[in-house]
Amino acid sequence: TRTPAPDMAGVVAALESAMANGAPGAMARYVGPDGPRGRAVGVRDRESGTAMDTRARFRIGSVSKTFSSVVLLQLVEEGRLKLDTPVNTYLEGLLPDDRITVRHLLTHRSGLADYTDAMFNETVPGFEAVRNRVFSYQELVDLSLAEPRTTEPGAAYAYSNTNFVVVGMLIEKLTGRPVAEAYQRRIIKPLGLRATAYVHPDTRIKGTHVRGYLHPDEAGAPLVDSTQQTVSWAQSAGAVISSPADLNTFTSALMRGRLLSPATLEAMTTVTPTDGTNTRFYGLGLRRYDLSCGTRVYGHTGTVQGYYTYAFSTRDGRRSLSALANTSNHGAANTALGGTLEAAFCGKRPA
Numbered sequence: 001t002r003t004p005a006p007d008m009a010g011v012v013a014a015l016e017s018a019m020a021n022g023a024p025g026a027m028a029r030y031v032g033p034d035g036p037r038g039r040a041v042g043v044r045d046r047e048s049g050t051a052m053d054t055r056a057r058f059r060i061g062s063v064s065k066t067f068s069s070v071v072l073l074q075l076v077e078e079g080r081l082k083l084d085t086p087v088n089t090y091l092e093g094l095l096p097d098d099r100i101t102v103r104h105l106l107t108h109r110s111g112l113a114d115y116t117d118a119m120f121n122e123t124v125p126g127f128e129a130v131r132n133r134v135f136s137y138q139e140l141v142d143l144s145l146a147e148p149r150t151t152e153p154g155a156a157y158a159y160s161n162t163n164f165v166v167v168g169m170l171i172e173k174l175t176g177r178p179v180a181e182a183y184q185r186r187i188i189k190p191l192g193l194r195a196t197a198y199v200h201p202d203t204r205i206k207g208t209h210v211r212g213y214l215h216p217d218e219a220g221a222p223l224v225d226s227t228q229q230t231v232s233w234a235q236s237a238g239a240v241i242s243s244p245a246d247l248n249t250f251t252s253a254l255m256r257g258r259l260l261s262p263a264t265l266e267a268m269t270t271v272t273p274t275d276g277t278n279t280r281f282y283g284l285g286l287r288r289y290d291l292s293c294g295t296r297v298y299g300h301t302g303t304v305q306g307y308y309t310y311a312f313s314t315r316d317g318r319r320s321l322s323a324l325a326n327t328s329n330h331g332a333a334n335t336a337l338g339g340t341l342e343a344a345f346c347g348k349r350p351a
């Protein structure tokens with residue numbers, strides 16, 4: 001079937017809806033057979049009123065999980081570890097259950113509790129308590145292990161940041177180097193992602209960037225500028241900084257087989273349902289959304305204080321979309337931003 005042209009007016013409508021639902025600004029960048037198309041609405045800085053800019057950098061949150069998954073899967077290809085081997089084989093004594101395997105981490109089926117639920121139960125106090133803190137991986141794992149597990153290993157999907165903190169530990173144990181180096185050598189440099197970086201624990205976003213604004217839990221309370229933070233509470237589960245163009249390049253290159261072998265990519269995109277809607281799925285550090293027009297898109301979403309992100313590509317890598325709204329803790333804005341996917345990949349509805 002012919003590739004539908006993107007409905008860029010529909011993309012703009014979704015961005016404006018994100019603004020109407022509390023985001024100071026929003027932007028999207030689509031790349032297809034006819035080249036890139038960028039759209040931006042509102043501001044990237046409320047103080048100065050500077051307009052949102054599709055060249056600006058921002059925190060991508062859990063899209064970082066796909067970066068971490070790619071690195072770990074490259075290590076699997078190099079024979080450094082196996083997906084169905086217990087994590088404790090590589091990180092002796094870390095987890096209380098030898099049945100938890102590497103695959104359980106990448107598919108969110110380990111049962112390890114997500115420490116961020118308690119950490120951010122009260123959104124702004126929780127954020128202020130950690131925004132300048134530096135955690136070790138072990139401290140984050142300990143926070144998780146202090147809570148009951150959510151499922152028997154492998155029994156059910158239960159999203160948990162802890163899984164990708166352990167993925168970061170595995171990468172550093174097996175390479176003997178910081179994850180930052182693995183991202184740089186294995187993804188950022190080969191793909192030329194000049195706006196992408198892992199700077200943990202530095203709190204700054206260098207260069208032209210989007211300021212993020214966190215909605216407090218109290219309705220009507222003023223937004224909190226959450227731009228500066230270590231993101232040490234997430235690290236390999238959420239601390240990468242990137243840009244719309246770099247995310248288009250990353251998701252497209254991943255799907256085109258530039259980072260993993262066809263067999264590994266096939267395994268990565270082999271999914272199970274995450275909810276009852278039967279339109280949302282999870283593979284190995286990768287989400288699959290099945291859109292209303294039948295198009296399946298692969299990538300990840302991100303939520304970090306002040307930033308909602310979507311970064312998806314078609315399975316052939318020929319079409320990709322990245323989208324950002326500079327707010328969070330405000331579900332209506334996130335849902336609105338998600339409307340860019342249907343507009344971009346399904347295009348104009350048939351008249």
Ligand SMILES: C[C@@H](NC(=O)[C@@H](C)NC(=O)CCCC[C@H](NC(=O)C[NH3+])C(=O)[O-])C(=O)O
Nearest residue numbers: 061062120123238301302303304305328329
């Ligand atoms: C869901 C998303 N996950 C991520 O991106 C990871 C890194 N973020 C989280 O787990 C959310 C932490 C709290 C955010 C805070 N919320 C609260 O504090 C709620 N009390 C906020 O919204 O900024 C994904 O995988 O798509």
